[in-house]
Amino acid sequence: MALGGIPPLALGFVLGFGSGTFLYITCVGIVPELTADKNHRLLSLACLALGYAMFLLSDSLFHAH
Amino acid sequence: MAIGLVVSVALASAAPLLAALLPLYLAKNGISPRMTQILLGISSGLLFAVATGELIPEAIEVANSSTNPHMDAEHKTRFATVGLAVGFFVLLTLEQIMATLGGGHSHGHSHGHSHDASSIELSVMPSSTNGSESLPNVIAGGGSVGSGGGASPVAAASSFGIVAFIGLAGITLRGTHPSKAIHCSHKSPIIDSALVRRWLGHGRGVLGIKLGRSASGPRHHPAQVPGRLRAVDHSRASSSRPAPPDTEYVATLSPIVTVAAATPSSHLPSECSFIVLDPGCVRHDSAGSLLGLDGTRWHSASGTGFRARLR
Numbered sequence: 001m002a003l004g005g006i007p008p009l010a011l012g013f014v015l016g017f018g019s020g021t022f023l024y025i026t027c028v029g030i031v032p033e034l035t036a037d038k039n040h041r042l043l044s045l046a047c048l049a050l051g052y053a054m055f056l057l058s059d060s061l062f063h064a065h
Numbered sequence: 066m067a068i069g070l071v072v073s074v075a076l077a078s079a080a081p082l083l084a085a086l087l088p089l090y091l092a093k094n095g096i097s098p099r100m101t102q103i104l105l106g107i108s109s110g111l112l113f114a115v116a117t118g119e120l121i122p123e124a125i126e127v128a129n130s131s132t133n134p135h136m137d138a139e140h141k142t143r144f145a146t147v148g149l150a151v152g153f154f155v156l157l158t159l160e161q162i163m164a165t166l167g168g169g170h171s172h173g174h175s176h177g178h179s180h181d182a183s184s185i186e187l188s189v190m191p192s193s194t195n196g197s198e199s200l201p202n203v204i205a206g207g208g209s210v211g212s213g214g215g216a217s218p219v220a221a222a223s224s225f226g227i228v229a230f231i232g233l234a235g236i237t238l239r240g241t242h243p244s245k246a247i248h249c250s251h252k253s254p255i256i257d258s259a260l261v262r263r264w265l266g267h268g269r270g271v272l273g274i275k276l277g278r279s280a281s282g283p284r285h286h287p288a289q290v291p292g293r294l295r296a297v298d299h300s301r302a303s304s305s306r307p308a309p310p311d312t313e314y315v316a317t318l319s320p321i322v323t324v325a326a327a328t329p330s331s332h333l334p335s336e337c338s339f340i341v342l343d344p345g346c347v348r349h350d351s352a353g354s355l356l357g358l359d360g361t362r363w364h365s366a367s368g369t370g371f372r373a374r375l376r
Contacts, residue, residue: 020152051110
């Protein structure tokens, strides 16, 4: 509602910017940290997949715009 | 409605505070490496999912909802994906600047005894470590910057980040390309023929077009550069909107070949040859001329065109 005055192109850019920062944090900050621990690699990957699935599930159940 | 808004705002405000309390609690009470990995994995999965499953589609959808008549869908989509790249590179640059100034964000990568001096995030602690003693190490640190592993973890992180970024950007662009159509305006670069073949070669037939004027010699046009083609979505040409003045050629074959030239009739190419990209759709043009085409000229307010039908 408050974003109604922002042009759609600018809003798309901002949303893309946010997703870029998220991807950076995930790919550069967290995932190397996960894979560096050789003892828990499979566990880390499983938890990553679990987190992804959790979001998909919650998004499909409670998604709203 | 006002109550709902207040509740929503309260929940949105409380959520990050509650989330921030979790690592504080864990740091004070100690946490095993296994639990750290589990929490890190779930949080990274959630972040990844929010970015790829929510933000990127939303950004593209919002950008495409723009009613700017001077931009086609691909350019609108590009706004969102360029925003993604800018966000990625801004953080990358910030981190490099901070690292140069000595206060960067770095990781210990679980080398046990060596803790990162500048890290302010939850580090992996040995299970025997007392939480109250390790907290200052986590918050303030006492070692050297960038400890534990030298350049190798940094290089691995950078490589993974770059590969992941390029891969995701490629998947995003490929998956959201509007209806597998090629849009090419006077500002767009010439599209590589292999790219055209891959995108539109299935069932859409010929896309390539080569135009020339036999009377005054071959016209030097980028479309004549060997191996490179210029193609424009047919729907753009058939719409009521006039084409930009310097959009010269529009070509499609599905099943009618249309070659439109928004130029004066004197500039209309007197010789056309179509490069067959999908041999299964049309006969192969071995002579490189008007083989297989029955052309008629037409005129409209936007210019003069040459329409050819496949025999």
